[in-house]
Amino acid sequence: MTRDDLFNINAGIVKSLCTAIAKYCPNALVNMISNPVNSTVPIAAEVFKKAGTYDEKKLFGVTTLDVVRAKTFYAGKAKVPVEEVNVPVVGGHAGITILPLFSQATPKANLPDEDIKALTKRTQDGGTEVVEAKAGKGSATLSMAYAGALFADACLKGLNGVPDVVECSFVQSSITELPFFASKVKLGKNGVDEVFGLGPLSDYEKQGLESLIPELKASIEKGIKFANQS
Ligand SMILES: NC(=O)c1ccc[n+]([C@@H]2O[C@H](COP(=O)([O-])OP(=O)(O)OC[C@H]3O[C@@H](n4cnc5c(N)ncnc54)[C@H](O)[C@@H]3O)[C@@H](O)[C@H]2O)c1
Numbered sequence: 665m666t667r668d669d670l671f672n673i674n675a676g677i678v679k680s681l682c683t684a685i686a687k688y689c690p691n692a693l694v695n696m697i698s699n700p701v702n703s704t705v706p707i708a709a710e711v712f713k714k715a716g717t718y719d720e721k722k723l724f725g726v727t728t729l730d731v732v733r734a735k736t737f738y739a740g741k742a743k744v745p746v747e748e749v750n751v752p753v754v755g756g757h758a759g760i761t762i763l764p765l766f767s768q769a770t771p772k773a774n775l776p777d778e779d780i781k782a783l784t785k786r787t788q789d790g791g792t793e794v795v796e797a798k799a800g801k802g803s804a805t806l807s808m809a810y811a812g813a814l815f816a817d818a819c820l821k822g823l824n825g826v827p828d829v830v831e832c833s834f835v836q837s838s839i840t841e842l843p844f845f846a847s848k849v850k851l852g853k854n855g856v857d858e859v860f861g862l863g864p865l866s867d868y869e870k871q872g873l874e875s876l877i878p879e880l881k882a883s884i885e886k887g888i889k890f891a892n893q894s
């Protein structure tokens with residue numbers, strides 16, 4: 665099976681599920697985990713737009729697993745307790761479109777450049793590492809369940825009026841030239857309350873941002889095209 669076959673199968677499933685969401689629960693917050701997230705979120709947006717139910721504050725690509733991985737790998741390298749670590753991960757959810765911002769990681773550890781590069785690559789390749797290790801038996805399951813639960817819980821806290829709930833997510837965005845982008849998002853009573861900008865980037869992160877834009881743009885466009893042609 666080619667990647668295109670996989671895209672078509674998952675994209676078709678997402679399209680039909682989103683058609684049902686538009687009909688039966690049009691006001692729901694939608695947490696999109698199905699891959700390729702960089703395309704399935706734009707597909708969902710197109711389906712909802714056609715149905716007249718699109719609310720950009722209520723559609724989220726779940727990138728929490730990238731954050732969980734970045735935190736875990738950073739904690740290991742920096743020798744700090746993982747529960748104290750914070751690392752924003754921006755961009756998208758595939759390969760080089762996943763951009764962990766270790767320059768903003770806390771607690772500060774002043775890791776050398778080669779460690780930052782290795783941590784970045786490991787975060788970007790984390791999903792593939794699991795897929796390869798499971799050798800045909802699927803992708804990350806327990807860690808995804810953990811990450812999905814974290815993000816769903818954050819959405820529920822926001823809906824319940826808990827202040828200052830902030831998570832990274834792939835959402836409609838105007839912080840770059842792309843219509844969808846993952847960054848820190850404040851969650852509130854209506855879903856997205858505020859999409860935060862990227863903050864100061866290191867030169868390495870600036871390069872990473874520049875490199876990911878064309879790939880992420882193509883994946884977004886592929887999703888939009890799929891939604892509108894089939
Ligand atoms: N966003 C992330 O970080 C992340 C992490 C892990 C997995 N994923 C993605 O999550 C998705 C599911 O992964 P998985 O490992 O749980 O796969 P899986 O094959 O174990 O489960 C897929 C489920 O979808 C169901 N299904 C198939 N066709 C359907 C349809 N037409 N309508 C409704 N349900 C249907 C199947 O019965 C099955 O239960 C994949 O797209 C995977 O790439 C995303």
Ligand SMILES: O=C(O)C[C@H](O)C(=O)O
Nearest residue numbers: 699729790791792803804
């Ligand atoms: O399902 C995959 O290809 C990988 C998944 O998105 C992950 O990050 O683990």
